[in-house]
Amino acid sequence: MSRLLVSWTRSLGCLMATCTLVLTPPAPVRAAPPPPPPTYVKYYPVSDGAEDAVTDLTGVAARFLADPDRADEVYRLNEGRRQPDGGALTAVGQRLSPGWLLVLPWDASGDEVRYGLLPANVPTAKPARPAPGAGGAGCVPATSGDGGSPWTDPKLSPARAWPHSTGAGVLVAVVDSGIDGELAALAGRVAPGSDVLTGKARADTDCLGTGTAMASVIAAASGTGPPAPPVVGVAPEAAVLPVRIVADATDADPQRTALGIEVAVSAGATVVALGGYAKLSDPAVTEAVRSAVAHDVVVVAPAATADGAPAPAQEGLLRVAGVDPDRRPVLAYPAGGVDVTAPGLDVPTLGVGATTPRKRTGTEYAVAYVAGVAALVRTALPGADAVQVARRIATTADPGTRSSPSPEHGWGMVDPLAAVSTGPDAVPPARADSSVWPVPVAAGLGVLLLAVVGVLARRARRLTHRAAVSPGPSEPDGTVVAGAPATATRGALP
Template sequence: MLVAAAVAGPAPALAAPPDGACRNADPAHEVITQMPWAQQLLDVKQAWSHSTGAGITVAVIDSGVNADHPQLRGKVLPGRDLVLPGNGRGDFGCVSHGTAVASIIAAAPAPGVGFRGLAPDARVLPVRITEREFSDSGDPIPINPDAVANGIRFAADEGSKVINLSLSGYGDYPAVRAAIGYAQGKDVLVVAAVGNRAKLGMVASYPASYDGVLGVGSIDVEGARSSDSQIGTYVDLVAPGENVVAAAGPSGHDHWQGTSFAAPVVAGVAALVRSARPELSAAQVATRILATAAPARGGRGSAEYGAGVVDPYRAVTEALTGDRPQALPAVVPAPPDPAGVREAAWWDRAGGAAKAAAGLVLLGVVVAAVACWAVPRGRRRRWAPGRVTPASPRATRAETPDEVFLFPVNG
């Protein structure tokens, strides 16, 4: 259900965009109240009794984050703007992409609204590296690799424990690679979208391909890989990313498509784990998330699904042995009772004989019935063969999938 009212009552703007910053700001969106399918699949409420992400900062290096959105108020730090010279804050957005990503990570529950973030007590550090995804002609706008690299370093220096990169490209840029290494040296877990260019084949994807980065693909409501979610060795696991609900505009929501919105699901789960188990390193958190992933189509370790579907509850709670979930103790069957075995054998023999006798009786009844039906009909036709009317073909409905629009095309 859609309602026109905002999640919360009107309040003064906390971080309005600077004058002239937004040429085509996103319009208002309605509030989506029903429970999204991704929330139902992940069932994150189970994990919240163990962790809500408290004390963890997740950096969202993106198009900025609207700190005024009712479900994000009080959660968004000032951050940094690397697009506008002289503007220091990243807590606003001309488009809603970064706001949607941040809300998947940390949106607070709201009365009457089914959508909420994976780690509602985590904080978001917004780093604005792009103004909008598309040009006036509809072409994707490339993101400056130096801005990405500088944003990663800033996020690491500001104490982020998780960095979300809902972007991807073909190029292996030394500046970005070095910045990710810098963040990992500060024990930061980097999560990245694998990209939406599967129709081009098994193409390169950075930064998901870098060592230690968790590359996240997208699945739909049926658990199948989204048609454009890229395939390759850089796909570490998958998460809901098709037709998912997230924040949009000043106070509402929208449905979003693409690996850009699967990546923050895993970033949110990483925040849960880092809050519940602060003794674990970033590499150990990544290992835990992969080891506890739920089975997906294609089997574990496939180029389409990686380790499987992220599982928040297991990632937070499961006891691991090495890099695997702890195995349940083996069930040892009780030794058979000799007297019981002999009695069961007798009943099997007796039952077999009874079944054979009953089968002969039933066969005789069927033969007699067929004869009673066939003989009169044959006499009426003088034993000429009857005409067989062919069965009409089974009606089928063409299953034409709806066209999937991916936004943005670079993540």
């Protein structure tokens, strides 16, 4: 009996130890933090004595920040850093030497401001800025509208979402051909941006018009211009950041597209809209998108690819297909490469220098529409991260006659109002992690443990009772051996 109890006790101990190991949540494995993006900065190359050159930090702050009292802020950004000639800035009132590179705050703007990685040497000539809407070699002239009633407003009516959100406070980067910073409907909401092609810290002009048209779909507002243009912007209070990766109607180099995404992230954009010149399937672009999402940036990109193969799906990335009023695709998008759809045919836009809308067709305008919805969601649901925002837009899309995502249309047509409507499920739940998964397992194992203990206890009582009533064999002196079977007696000698 004692050996049997020992065996049962050991078995019960093993079972309890196993339960303890299962029920103890494993220590969470923290992923390595994503590498920081390259240190892109705004900077001013001190000129070589031109008539209007600035020679001290007060002048720098007055010209590029419109506030001479911010000279101390510029000094703190540059204090002690070795300059190209070997010198260094050691006092606010120090005279600046030609060729020095002064890092500037993010809100600095001006024709002499550059943007990018600090180079060893840069030319100091003042760049000329083309007159807004003036056109020129390779540039589009100012355009007039072609009239027509937009179908997108009665179909989706983003204005219904504006009581919840107008996109205020969100910076949307348009990675394409630049943006016309003088466009009345975008007044005061176009950042200087960056020209990846030249390394200059301005991209608020546009020689192609596609970037300006995308920006108008994202953020144009009404009430200005002669006559006032109708509202075409999905998020009319969002700001836009132009990042130029193309200057003519040719495909953008994938490395430039990847760099443009990195620049947008570094400049503080929380939504990035890629134009039709971007190749999402290129590994360099794929990696830049992954890094952007890791830095809490929603990336919206065209679903179409040059080779017909679907671009890889990623969390935080929305691959968009353009559709017509009957939800027919405007292009042959590869199956499995679409997350959501948006208007892509006869979309009302504003061109360079335009005051009236012009209808355009293309996937990039569907991308702009979804980027505008992302700006609305980022304001309406400030606690949602990039992955949750993208998931929210997808799961609130209107599938139409389909009950589940399809390879051709993804989750369906984006719905601005549904995406920003608040409620218990406003922010999609995070994926289950190691801190919660054992709960149902704990309940099941707890019941199993109690059952096993009960069975063992009943068997132990039964065997103890049997041992107490059964006679055992006697020793030579007549003592009964407890627990031995009655038939296992040592027989007496005949």
